Amino acid sequence: MSVGFIGAGQLAFALARGFTAAGVLAAHKITASSPDTDLPTVSGLRKMGVNFTVSNKDTVKSSDVLFLAVKPPIIPFILEEVGPDIEARHIVVSCAAGVTISSIEKKLSTFCPTPKVIRCMTNTPVIVREGATVYATGTHADVEDGKLLEQLMASVGFCTEVEEDLIDAVTGLSGSGPAYAFTALDALADGGVKMGLPRRLAVRLGAQALLGAAKMLLESEQHPGQLKDNVCSPGGATIHALHFLESGGFRSLLINAVEASCIRTRELQHLADQEKISAAAIKKTLLDKVKLESPSLSVASASKVSLFTNKSKKN
């Protein structure tokens, strides 16, 4: 089986690294493409032994499982570009936040009658094989196609199938989750440094504390509230610290974060559905076929870039 990545950024790099480390795929069976060869991840991919090309079409041709690993606003352009090369054998896996299966199927159906589409939401720790991935299968993707993806993604962490309407919530929780954790770890380390620890040690200990706690929770039948209680001796240090967290509304901040990420994902999907896009989002893409109505674009401006000009090209 060969795997291709349209896009050679953080996501492609993380997945390629994870798959090769897990031994489910040899590097030479992986192809990645991007118009931008200056990305730091490009040299990383090359060093891994992944085939790198600037041609998205080459990636499609040499892959069975095709990951769309570009930013959400770019997806329509990619589908337009590689659509003609998509065959019934391909399993197209979109990892783009907020991009619906139906929007992808709609786009591809102009080229291929029954495109196999799977939508997936993963996260960066796939790079160390501790990813959190969910997927939903499209109209023409069989059970085996889903299982194939699940096998791949399970090699780099936790993977389970969900209904598509839950994917935005997953984005808010585990998609963005590592960023919340990094923020927390940075702050914990600051706390350690304030109280006298050298920075490196503080970072190491903070990370290990979170890793250990997460592992305990995953391996325990107990509710996190119970596990927390187990750490809090009466009148001790921990309960004093927790009181501070509660006073700061720590819990609600986390709830707010997950909610905000989920809502923003839906907003972006809505914007995409309306087929409007900002110039900043497309600056890295080769867009000679896209007509720009005005040199200075913004989402708020009246002149928008129009996608899906179906009348323009079709063979």
Add this chain to the structure above:
Amino acid sequence: GAWPRLAMEASELWVGFVGAGRMAGGLVRGLLQAGKVPASNVLASAPSDKNLDAWRELGCRTTHCNLEVVHRSTVVFLATKPHILPGVLEEIRPAVGSHHIVVSLVAGVTIQTLQRLLPPWTKVLRLMPNLPCVVQAGAMVFSRGSNAGDEEATLLKSLLSSCGLCEEVPESYIDIHTGLSGSGVAYVYLFAEALAEGAVKMGMPGALASRIAAQTLLGAAKMLLETREHPAKLRGDVCTPGGTTIYALHQLEKGAFRATVMDAVEAATNRACDLAKD
């Protein structure tokens, strides 16, 4: 004293109350409801008749003489206001014998103080009840003084479990109990009032809202006590994904509700400690 050692059987127990205020009244109601002690075996003293009328209505005997209570009782509950207590102890000291079991409900008065003001052979216990003892759903903790042994602790526990939960604790927990449960009852009343107010805002008549709020608290507490599950787990069980409950809980978290409650318990506990020092 010269009095013979009275029977320790609860049913033959003679129970006295020095001070007949709200808290004492709550305890005696619990004892009588549960049939632990016949009313005729209860003697209460107070300076005026104001409080004693209610006791007489229950069938208890009453007096204005504290010494009489001590002479006629085995278990003597001290239920005066804190500033009154030293004078009362001076007064009853001569009548206190080694057969007596003295149980102090007086807020902020330590076992050390009690033992200092009573004869050295006195069996002293310190009790911190809370108001719902009145309806036999109280939460009480007690600690023993140097001369109180297992027998006294067991007797007290057996008497008081008629009024609710009764646990023996180290004395250092008593102020915490005040913050958690003594004052805690008021936090619950506040919460119930706010719940009902929310319902009224949304269109429900106040009286109905209040009754439902109270039943909600009762039901939730009952589930906690009976299932013995962690409250976080029970909370999770009520939260359907994307449902009403999780939306509401988010509002509570935004208001740092948990921390505020912790602050309240802390403030009441600290205040109890401060008052005790005076």
